[in-house]
Amino acid sequence: MRVLAAMSGGVDSAVAAARAVEAGHDVVGVHLALSRMPGTLRTGSRGCCTIEDSRDAWRACDILGIPYYVWDFSERFKADVVDDFVAEYAAGRTPNPCMRCNERIKFAALLEKALALGFDAVCTGHYAKVVEDADGNPELHRAADWAKDQSYVLGVLTHEQLRHSMFPLAETPSKAEVRAEAERRGLSVANKPDSHDICFIPDGDTRGWLEERIDLTEGDILDVDGEKIGSHPGANAFTVGQRRGLKLGTPAADGKPRFVLEIRPKQNEVVVGPEHLLAIDEMRGIKVSWAGLPIDEVLTGEEFDCMAQVRAHGDPVAARASVGSADGAPQLVVRLVEPMRGVAPGQTVVLYQGTRVLGQATIDSARSALRPEPAGLQG
Amino acid sequence: MYVDHAATTPISAPALAALTRELSRSGNPSSLHGSGRRARRSVEDARETIAAAAGAHASEVVFTSGGTEADNLAIKGLYWARRAAAPERNRILCSTVEHHAVQDTVEWLERHEGAEVVWLPVDGTGVVSLEALRAALAEAPERTALVTVMWANNEVGTIQPVHAVAAEAARYGVPVHSDAVQAFGSVPVSFADSGLATMAVSAHKIGGTVGVGALLVGRAVTLTPVQHGGGQERDIRSGTLDGAGIAAFAAAADDAVAHLGDEGPRLAALRDRLIDGIRREVPQAVLRGVDHPAPEGTRLPGNVHFTFPGCEGDSLLFLLDLAGIESSTGSACTAGVPRPSHVLLAMGLSEDEARGAQRFSLGHTSTADDVDAVVAAIGGAYARARAAGMAGHASSIRTAGTGFFS
Numbered sequence: 001m002r003v004l005a006a007m008s009g010g011v012d013s014a015v016a017a018a019r020a021v022e023a024g025h026d027v028v029g030v031h032l033a034l035s036r037m038p039g040t041l042r043t044g045s046r047g048c049c050t051i052e053d054s055r056d057a058w059r060a061c062d063i064l065g066i067p068y069y070v071w072d073f074s075e076r077f078k079a080d081v082v083d084d085f086v087a088e089y090a091a092g093r094t095p096n097p098c099m100r101c102n103e104r105i106k107f108a109a110l111l112e113k114a115l116a117l118g119f120d121a122v123c124t125g126h127y128a129k130v131v132e133d134a135d136g137n138p139e140l141h142r143a144a145d146w147a148k149d150q151s152y153v154l155g156v157l158t159h160e161q162l163r164h165s166m167f168p169l170a171e172t173p174s175k176a177e178v179r180a181e182a183e184r185r186g187l188s189v190a191n192k193p194d195s196h197d198i199c200f201i202p203d204g205d206t207r208g209w210l211e212e213r214i215d216l217t218e219g220d221i222l223d224v225d226g227e228k229i230g231s232h233p234g235a236n237a238f239t240v241g242q243r244r245g246l247k248l249g250t251p252a253a254d255g256k257p258r259f260v261l262e263i264r265p266k267q268n269e270v271v272v273g274p275e276h277l278l279a280i281d282e283m284r285g286i287k288v289s290w291a292g293l294p295i296d297e298v299l300t301g302e303e304f305d306c307m308a309q310v311r312a313h314g315d316p317v318a319a320r321a322s323v324g325s326a327d328g329a330p331q332l333v334v335r336l337v338e339p340m341r342g343v344a345p346g347q348t349v350v351l352y353q354g355t356r357v358l359g360q361a362t363i364d365s366a367r368s369a370l371r372p373e374p375a376g377l378q379g
Numbered sequence: 380m381y382v383d384h385a386a387t388t389p390i391s392a393p394a395l396a397a398l399t400r401e402l403s404r405s406g407n408p409s410s411l412h413g414s415g416r417r418a419r420r421s422v423e424d425a426r427e428t429i430a431a432a433a434g435a436h437a438s439e440v441v442f443t444s445g446g447t448e449a450d451n452l453a454i455k456g457l458y459w460a461r462r463a464a465a466p467e468r469n470r471i472l473c474s475t476v477e478h479h480a481v482q483d484t485v486e487w488l489e490r491h492e493g494a495e496v497v498w499l500p501v502d503g504t505g506v507v508s509l510e511a512l513r514a515a516l517a518e519a520p521e522r523t524a525l526v527t528v529m530w531a532n533n534e535v536g537t538i539q540p541v542h543a544v545a546a547e548a549a550r551y552g553v554p555v556h557s558d559a560v561q562a563f564g565s566v567p568v569s570f571a572d573s574g575l576a577t578m579a580v581s582a583h584k585i586g587g588t589v590g591v592g593a594l595l596v597g598r599a600v601t602l603t604p605v606q607h608g609g610g611q612e613r614d615i616r617s618g619t620l621d622g623a624g625i626a627a628f629a630a631a632a633d634d635a636v637a638h639l640g641d642e643g644p645r646l647a648a649l650r651d652r653l654i655d656g657i658r659r660e661v662p663q664a665v666l667r668g669v670d671h672p673a674p675e676g677t678r679l680p681g682n683v684h685f686t687f688p689g690c691e692g693d694s695l696l697f698l699l700d701l702a703g704i705e706s707s708t709g710s711a712c713t714a715g716v717p718r719p720s721h722v723l724l725a726m727g728l729s730e731d732e733a734r735g736a737q738r739f740s741l742g743h744t745s746t747a748d749d750v751d752a753v754v755a756a757i758g759g760a761y762a763r764a765r766a767a768g769m770a771g772h773a774s775s776i777r778t779a780g781t782g783f784f785s
Contacts (some may be wrong), residue, residue: 103778103779111776112776117694156779158778362779
């Protein structure tokens with residue numbers, strides 16, 4: 001196969017490319033330029049946009065003996081990932097930009113260009129597994145190493161996208177193994193630190209970065225009964241589940257800490273309350289997609305058992321899900337068997353059965369059985 | 380098939396012979412003993428040879444580490460020296476199609492040294508406007524430190540009216556620098572006849588080695604040094620000279636200039652064959668620079684530059700590379716990030732037009748077979764690159780957020 005290896009400059013993608021070469025594929029390395037103004041040096045462990053990352057990727061390709069190119073996706077990245085990230089926060093939601101990048105950049109813009117140029121697949125250093133069913137249709141599964149598993153951020157990939165995806169690190173027992181392999185192969189990135197933060201926020205200060213880009217207007221902080229108990233500098237500077245920074249002068253009647261339960265961007269209101277009201281029993285999702293072919297229950301509209309996960313390394317919880325429709329678009333309803341904390345609109349819920357990823361949706365609203373009104377986006 | 384001679388060209392046979400001869404000897408040309416004298420002799424022979432090839436006097440040749448250093452030394456050196464003589468002289472008149480070695484140096488002086496830059500526009504073929512130059516000079520001649528206009532453009536091959544530029548500036552006594560890295564060895568260049576104050580040349584573009592170049596500095600011209608040390612080169616440039624590289628440079632220059640009469644027309648014929656071939660295979664492709672057929676002395680004999688509508692230059696480069704053809708998008712990159720060329724934008728192209736650029740540059744090893752191989756590959760590569768589309772334009776792959784169900 002002709003394989004395009006997306007090379008971030010990190011150790012995972014370098015080893016993934018090496019394995020693709022070793023498997024006998026015809027591999028070309030491509031580094032995605034995602035910023036118009038790459039930093040001159042890497043700061044800490046972050047980034048996918050620095051000159052040093054680009055050089056590290058280049059060096060890895062040299063060692064593997066494969067061609068190396070830099071492709072400019074900075075405009076698409078800005079429009080589809082960065083601007084979207086800001087817009088989602090401005091609308092009071094909590095987006096996951098890495099998922100967005102996988103959905104729109106790596107496995108859409110890049111994949112499309114690769115296919116047009118004659119490649120058969122895009123290879124990345126993600127820890128996840130694509131397996132084929134008896135009819136050759138792709139299924140997405142968790143990686144062998146659940147601690148490193150990244151199937152969550154790939155949950156947004158569709159049948160078409162998975163058909164052309166290659167994740168050579170699927171069966172790797174651990175990250176340490178990948179580093180050891182990089183060392184053995186003479187790849188200089190063997191000991192490069194992992195990247196953790198959002199690549200386009202170089203100092204890791206997401207809140208500060210957002211505040212420079214979102215207009216904040218002072219508004220009210222309400223309790224669960226709708227009583228005003230304070231004011232805030234701007235509703236969209238808060239996230240559901242947040243406890244610090246509320247600056248409420250008077251303590252709650254029961255003396256317990258209060259948490260952000262809900263953000264109402266339209267009314268510019270923040271609703272706070274006790275911790276137990278953060279527990280969510282049901283969520284509804286939009287922008288539904290299936291990772292490969294949908295399971296039968298999706299087509300019949302029946303409810304099915306699954307595990308639901310709402311963040312990259314969050315614990316999955318047992319749930320029953322079904323697909324209906326709302327406003328003419330598919331709507332995923334996920335009823336949790338055990339309540340889950342820390343669910344915010346804008347997050348992605350990924351559904352699993354065993355190791356298999358079924359699909360995902362963007363959380364539009366989340367409900368706590370203990371609260372009379374459904375929490376979530378109003379109006 | 381190597382069609383990227385403007386980036387660097389293979390070492391020529393006489394240069395390789397000179398290089399290996401000198402590499403096996405030792406001696407610092409500044410030393411006074413026997414080895415030093417021998418090394419000095421070789422360097423001074425080379426200086427005379429290069430001076431003769433460039434139409435200059437030997438004492439006007441200042442060896443540098445290459446074209447970039449020569450451009451830096453000329454522009455910063457002239458700027459500082461001119462300002463030292465008269466502090467109000469802070470204007471730099473610079474064309475909009477300069478190589479980064481010139482453009483970035485000028486912009487650095489603007490940011491850090493109080494320079495005021497007047498950018499001289501070019502026409503659609505890349506020729507600098509003499510009218511704009513005249514107006515800029517006349518506006519404040521007493522405040523003008525220098526003018527800098529390249530001899531020939533590295534991307535689109537357009538040859539500038541350097542003599543006319545120098546003549547205009549001479550009326551006000553303003554010195555002119557020219558980056559002649561692409562011109563020297565490809566077209567007739569005479570420093571003495573040009574009226575230039577300084578002129579940058581490079582060895583590896585004409586069959587010498589990378590890491591050697593020279594700045595020709597008129598005998599009456601004062602430059603403030605950029606790099607300090609032993610003052611080896613007229614006290615203008617310090618650093619131990621690369622004797623072997625300089626000997627190879629001289630041999631390459633001598634060879635290139637001696638064969639200019641045959642090689643120029645030979646390359647021009649190959650160039651025209653390549654232009655005709657690409658136009659036949661890809662009628663949508665647009666030749667950039669001087670129109671075809673280019674009158675002699677208006678376009679570098681080895682330069683072919685096209686923009687291919689609706690596709691990315693780097694896609695085309697990739698596909699040609701796959702087909703064994705080594706070409707270039709023609710412009711420099713930042714961290715390998717391809718940006719639309721400032722040269723093409725200055726010539727009036729849109730960003731999308733400029734993104735589809737591809738430069739094919741011929742040199743002393745080029746043959747008709749090379750040209751025919753490019754022509755044979757270009758149609759298929761273009762079709763495929765066009766299908767791959769443009770960066771920044773929407774993807775047609777439907778995803779969760781873009782109507783997966785629709």
